[in-house]
Amino acid sequence: MPSPTTISIDKLARLIGTPHCPALIDVRNDEDFALDPRLVPGSLRRPYQDVQIWHSAISQTSAVVICQSGKKLSEGCAAWLRQLGLPAESLEGGIEAWFAAGLPAVPANKVPPRDATGRTVWVTRARPKIDRIACPWLIRRFVDPAAAFLFVAPQEVAGVAERFHATPFDVEGVFWSHRGDTCSFDTMVEEFGLASDPLLRLATIVRGADTARLDLAPEAAGLLAASLGLSRMYSDDLAQLEAGILLYDAFYRWCRDATDETHNWPNVRQGAAQ
Structure with a gap:
């Protein structure tokens, strides 16, 4: 049964490229990011520990938070965003699941x-x-x-x-x-x-x-x-x-x-x- 705090990769893939796509926040730590420095299309890297600082810069009406495997970092940041008044979900399975599904990913160095x-x-x-x-x-x-x-x-x-x-x-x-x-x-x-x-x-x-x-x-x-x-x-x-x-x-x-x-x-x- 899907978690009420997560969004599936299939559902997110349908939102990307549309005017109503949520803000996509990549909170992987530097070590995890270095393993495969590609991004879910349209996502922006942010330090997970500073969520209470950067949340005010989000202009969209909702957010999806992405970490390596969809566990503590994205769940914690999404929970903080909700606490701060912004509807937010964690990407189910994290970026590992995104890559495994063969979905488009943007090389960060480009x-x-x-x-x-x-x-x-x-x-x-x-x-x-x-x-x-x-x-x-x-x-x-x-x-x-x-x-x-x-x-x-x-x-x-x-x-x-x-x-x-x-x-x-x-x-x-x-x-x-x-x-x-x-x-x-x-x-x-x-x-x-x-x-x-x-x-x-x-x-x-x-x-x-x-x-x-x-x-x-x-x-x-x-x-x-x-x-x-x-x-x-x-x-x-x-x-x-x-x-x-x-x-x-x-x-x-x-x-x-x-x-x-x-x-x-x-x-x-x-x-x-x-």
Whole structure:
């Protein structure tokens, strides 16, 4: 019988990547973390002994706490969070169970350094269309929910990255960018260890829309149209990003849950006049 203080890996896996995912807190000690320094997608490491300090930084309405095997560290931190007024559960079986299930895990050394507030900071060209909205969506949903994005003049990306300790993406000559005939979104899916079937399907759609190869997926033309429409609707890049996040939420859920569903209205009853 499931414990009332835990969440199963299957249930958590269904929440990750959605707007309503709880805060994911990894409280493994340094020795356990060194055994396999990968993270449940979207999770942030915190010291278990400081839970009464860092709990106030959690902006989500609930939390899941992750330790090595789902025992004392995660159970204790989750109990403290509940005591402090935040609904919280421990991941059943801990990260060992997550790894054993073969679920996506983000290599910690691929996550850029965080700023003083604990966020990763990214910089790219202004006036985003497709890749520069898709990549922030992926980062927010699977790497760092608090990530900040700076949109600047193309010629200033490198300088802003240096002076403001930001990670550049989707520009020439940087790590997080196009490779061959793939786009920056493909690079992030691969490098962050997120190659699930739904995200690979979405990556094909993004690649088709972003590289003018609409034949790669029937949905690529729709993504291109919606993306160009958003770019005409919003003059503010951050407002466009927030609208685009919702667009990619919808595409992701279609890729994950609805590819076999069709819509046919009105249904013609058998034998009815046509």
